[in-house]
Amino acid sequence: MSEHADKSGISQAFRWFDPRGRDVGTIAFILNRITALGLTFYLFLHLIVLGQLAKGAEAYDGFLATIRSPIFVFGELLVVAAGLYHGLNGIRVGLTSFGIAVPQQKKLFYWLLAIAVLGSLIFGIRMFTA
């Protein structure tokens, strides 16, 4: 079913994440939104973790032991990847918003994606072998 202006705002917002039939710019836009939501979620988690400090040293040490498990390390890697992508895309959007390199926006996206993937790989190797 097609999505139209008479639909509710929430169902329309799902279109932000629908890449079907869309071009490279939308892929960049979707990744930007997903990483922004992910990083905001992480910020809340981070505050909860810091809240553990208030429960005393033992509780905090126990918590630290838990988050050293591979699944948490992988979660941290996702945060690094999201931060890298979001930051680099921020530079792309910032440049094009001042009228710089607008016709090159697709190339800029491919480059930033390559750098973000490479950076995440390097971080991943270091995090899992440390």
Next chain:
Amino acid sequence: MSTTKTKWTVNLKVYRKKGQKAPYYDQFTMEVDPDEYVLDAIERIWAFHDRSLTFRHACHHSTCGACGMLVNGVEKLTCITYIRDVVEDGGTIVIDPLRNFPIISDLVVDMSLFFDRMEMVGQRQVIPIAEEIVGSSQKAQSAGNGKEYLRLSDCIECGMCISACPIAATNPDYLGPAVLAGAQQSGLDKKPELLQIVDQENGLWRCHSAYECTAVCPSNVDPAWRIMDLRRQVTSQRFKRLFR
């Protein structure tokens, strides 16, 4: 003897909506020449299968901007979209009305707000002939660097950029790509009053750089570039004001 098959059988799945009734899809299986345009097939549905089907078209050569629809989920001017480019023999073409506009009936959407906004930024729909002849030399457009000239850079007001824009999907108050591009074409230097219209929350600064408008524009308007160029102009005006 040519082995190319000149008749294909395709299935057209067409969005239907009348009044307050729930929308649905109608299916029409028909023989087509793959070198015909999608609009030809839609017209044939109307002529031979269902006279109640409503859709917009006029020029049949990408000039009036009336025939914009979603073809398999992508904004296309159906009068210049070859059937062979969107389907294979035996396949299905899904036809929907443009998004981000209220639907009047079937494939016809209400573009009146969009047209009003275009007028608001100086892109009038009807220009008296005398005025157009006098003003024609001023209509020449540069590519932005003052050297080249763009062909076909006039917006045909098809609305496809608005349909493709993810921001217009959730914010009906956003002026939208064509309107902002129209403001840029009108020129802030020639019409300083446009600054107030574009330099606001739902104007220039609402764009989130998805570049879909430029991807679907059939007329080389490049609205995304024009939005960014307007931003550059507005930012440099503000910057200059700081040192006055």
